[in-house]
Amino acid sequence: MAYYRRAGHLPPKRHTQHRRPDGGLYYEELMGEEGFSSDSSLLYHHFIPSAITEAAPWDLPDQELRANHPLLPRHFKTQDLFDENTAKAADTVTGRRLLLGNDDVRLSYSAAAQPSPLYRNATGDECVYVESGEATVETVFGTLTARQGDYVLLPRTTTHRWVPTGNGVLRTYIIEANSHIAPPRRYLSKYGQLLEHAPFCERDLHGPEELLLESGTDVEVLVKHRGPQGCVTGTRYVYSHHPFDVVGWDGCLYPHTFNIADFEPITGRIHQPPPAHQVFEGAGFVICNFVPRKVDYHPQAIPMPYYHSNVDSDEVMFYAGGDYEARKGSGIGQGSVSLHPGGHAHGPQPGAYERSVGTEFFDELAVMVDTFRPLRLGEAAAAGEAEGYAWSWAAGEAS
Missing domain, CATH: 2.60.120.10 (Jelly Rolls)
Structure with missing residues (x-):
């Protein structure tokens, strides 16, 4: 996502002092890809972003996969996976049901009406397609509005929460990578601008417009991450302060939406x-x-x-x-x-x-x-x- 954005207040020079009104320092976090040799953003926190007080295993929804054997074309009805009562009680993170997967990508479906826990995926980027319904996606970068037809792209390790809005159920098709997700390279200039022959452009990509500040202590965050022998596992962290404490950020790595109609x-x-x-x-x-x-x-x-x-x-x-x-x-x-x-x-x-x-x-x-x-x-x-x-x-x- 080599498209620069900024929000909130920042020091004039990166990696220099950024002081609170009381004279104390904000805490700078560099969130970067590929060993800090690719896209990155800088976030400035009220509190130390690595301050955890507890950690315990989180049992993920069923991640077991079996071979497509004998080899067959198949048809799955996602409409049959959630009845009305199940959907009303579910959330978009813990209520996901795994359809297909391999060592590169996992495809899941969710129907949910409840706010999700705070969550981040440390195995790879997520691309969530909104089949129907609406939601606010609260993130450490700020708030996104998601509607029918939106792809919501969430970079690896972005702390976020899904909050369905309106009266209907939020139905989503979730593409979870073990890597990063980006526009095809043939659509991009050597510096990352979307080219004239690309079927969409930067105007169609919508990042957070405003910061989201929340207070609180002893805040739980669910983390999906890599485990032994390449398996996927989970950990439940407790943070000493709420992770939504960012007063400013800038860079080229951040969550955003893109609507299929564009x-x-x-x-x-x-x-x-x-x-x-x-x-x-x-x-x-x-x-x-x-x-x-x-x-x-x-x-x-x-x-x-x-x-x-x-x-x-x-x-x-x-x-x-x-x-x-x-x-x-x-x-x-x-x-x-x-x-x-x-x-x-x-x-x-x-x-x-x-x-x-x-x-x-x-x-x-x-x-x-x-x-x-x-x-x-x-x-x-x-x-x-x-x-x-x-x-x-x-x-x-x-x-």
């Missing part, structure tokens, strides 16, 4: 390949949008995607809205997640290829994650799987 689709006379839809990338995976758009306008075009074997990737689609033409007849609908693993040639359901001829516009909304290592199945995959999806192409062909 993504300008790249279209052409013939079908554009999936990289044209890319919005973010992390180590070992990419994130793409499929948004409402004009489709192929060559006189002989077939707007529907061709059948394809992405030989290096597993493909996961989260169907967030609209009418996804390629999956008609398969049972997939709003809130569905499909897994098309590497080794399985996939594409439109029977009849969709032919029906698309002459179509000028697709009204669809989906978030795609392609991974470069095989995905394994979490507990929510077993709980929400729709039977028969793997055979839907053959069944439709026969009919």
Whole structure:
């Protein structure tokens, strides 16, 4: 995120004295990536940010993964994971249910109506897509407003809390990396500016506008972090003072939102390949949008995607809205997640290829994650799987 921002009051020179009105010093914290050789920000705290008084294990929601064996395309219904009462009692952090994962990324779903605990993910950045509902995301950098269609990007170790607002349930699709998440490198200048051919620009990225100051002592923060042999584990810290005590910060590393409606689709006379839809990338995976758009306008075009074997990737689609033409007849609908693993040639359901001829516009909304290592199945995959999806192409062909 090489886009400089600042908030609050700062000393004129970094790493120099910044004094409180009573003459005491504020405490400077450098939050930086890649051994302080990449993006960073400086935060100035009222209190020492490392002052913990207790630490205890935190038992994470079920993180166990099992192999996708036998190798099958699969359909998961996130609508089946939370009933009304469960959602009303859940929060967006501790109520997550793990669908899919590997050593690079974990994909979870949450439906929640309660404020979350203070939390930070020390394993990697998080990219949270808001399927529906609204929330205030309180962070050590300040407050973000999250609404339907927003990606909320939270850099690794950002202390934050999700507070649903309004009367509805907050439904989120959570992409947790073991790395950092950023715009694709091909969209960026050598100094990090988004280039003219990128499908979004800095005006579309919204960081915290105002600081958030809270007081309190003996404050709990849940931390997800790396454990033995690469596993993910958790610790519950107690801080002597509330971590939301920052009086000023500046830099190029901070949480922000980007709404999927601000993504300008790249279209052409013939079908554009999936990289044209890319919005973010992390180590070992990419994130793409499929948004409402004009489709192929060559006189002989077939707007529907061709059948394809992405030989290096597993493909996961989260169907967030609209009418996804390629999956008609398969049972997939709003809130569905499909897994098309590497080794399985996939594409439109029977009849969709032919029906698309002459179509000028697709009204669809989906978030795609392609991974470069095989995905394994979490507990929510077993709980929400729709039977028969793997055979839907053959069944439709026969009919």
